[in-house]
Amino acid sequence: MKELFKKSVKGKKISADELESLNAELEYAQKNINSISTVDLSQLRPSIAALLLYASQSEQQKLEFQEFVSWVKQPNTDPQWSETFEELIGRIFGDLQLKRVSSLLEKINTQKTLTQVEDKKELVSSLNDRNLTGLYENKVDELGIDFNVNLLPFKLEVLDPRIVTVKPGKANEMHRHAHETIFIFLKGHGKVIVDNYENEVGPGDFALIPRWCVHQSVNLGTEDLVFLAVADFGLTGKSFMGNYSKTARLKRDIL
Numbered sequence: 001m002k003e004l005f006k007k008s009v010k011g012k013k014i015s016a017d018e019l020e021s022l023n024a025e026l027e028y029a030q031k032n033i034n035s036i037s038t039v040d041l042s043q044l045r046p047s048i049a050a051l052l053l054y055a056s057q058s059e060q061q062k063l064e065f066q067e068f069v070s071w072v073k074q075p076n077t078d079p080q081w082s083e084t085f086e087e088l089i090g091r092i093f094g095d096l097q098l099k100r101v102s103s104l105l106e107k108i109n110t111q112k113t114l115t116q117v118e119d120k121k122e123l124v125s126s127l128n129d130r131n132l133t134g135l136y137e138n139k140v141d142e143l144g145i146d147f148n149v150n151l152l153p154f155k156l157e158v159l160d161p162r163i164v165t166v167k168p169g170k171a172n173e174m175h176r177h178a179h180e181t182i183f184i185f186l187k188g189h190g191k192v193i194v195d196n197y198e199n200e201v202g203p204g205d206f207a208l209i210p211r212w213c214v215h216q217s218v219n220l221g222t223e224d225l226v227f228l229a230v231a232d233f234g235l236t237g238k239s240f241m242g243n244y245s246k247t248a249r250l251k252r253d254i255l
Helices: 001-009 016-031 046-055 059-073 082-108 232-237
Strands: 133-140 147-151 160-164 181-187 192-195 197-201 206-209 215-219 227-230
Touching: 001 082, 001 215, 016 046, 016 059, 016 082, 046 082, 046 147, 082 232, 160 215, 192 206, 215 227
Parallel strands: none
Antiparallel strands: 133 147, 147 160, 160 227, 181 206, 181 227, 192 197, 192 215
């Protein structure tokens, strides 16, 4: 995780709030590096506490820590730290991710129902449901693209089911994203491209879309190709470092 952390800092993929909090803890640790016995380590995330304990062991390790604090603020170099120190800073990435999903994990382990409806009909939906919400659509005739995406009216925390409709003879963009998805085909005849693989699909078929694969759905028939895409966006979107929305669609000039 050390490389992921360094790339996240250099690429400015850590949110402003996360970076502010991280810098505040690092500065506090640096200020108290010579009086560690007075520091309340419980006030620091585990990774920063481990770095502070490491830095207190020798002048060389203290210097390493101080250089790291400065680098986080201005990561315009590619420093080489000791192997032990590299492993320790890698833990910061884990702490950042854990904080992002901790409330979700807590709810999972409390084992309490999350059913929050006023009417039983709120627990079902259909293709003709007036509560389907338009999320995204795109039509580019010269690229053969014509499709739309609707959200189901369910309150979910991890899953993110969407109804995708591709017009006859058209396709959606070739794109990729961090979440994994299962397509459940409801209407029409088409094919799904996943990296270098193609499979024809129709009603009753399921298709796997692995994380980060380049994929596209193409309508081969004369009626709409309709499928339910069920993804773990609620989890992936929280834990992904960076601007997640920019990963979901490729730019038009490279389609």
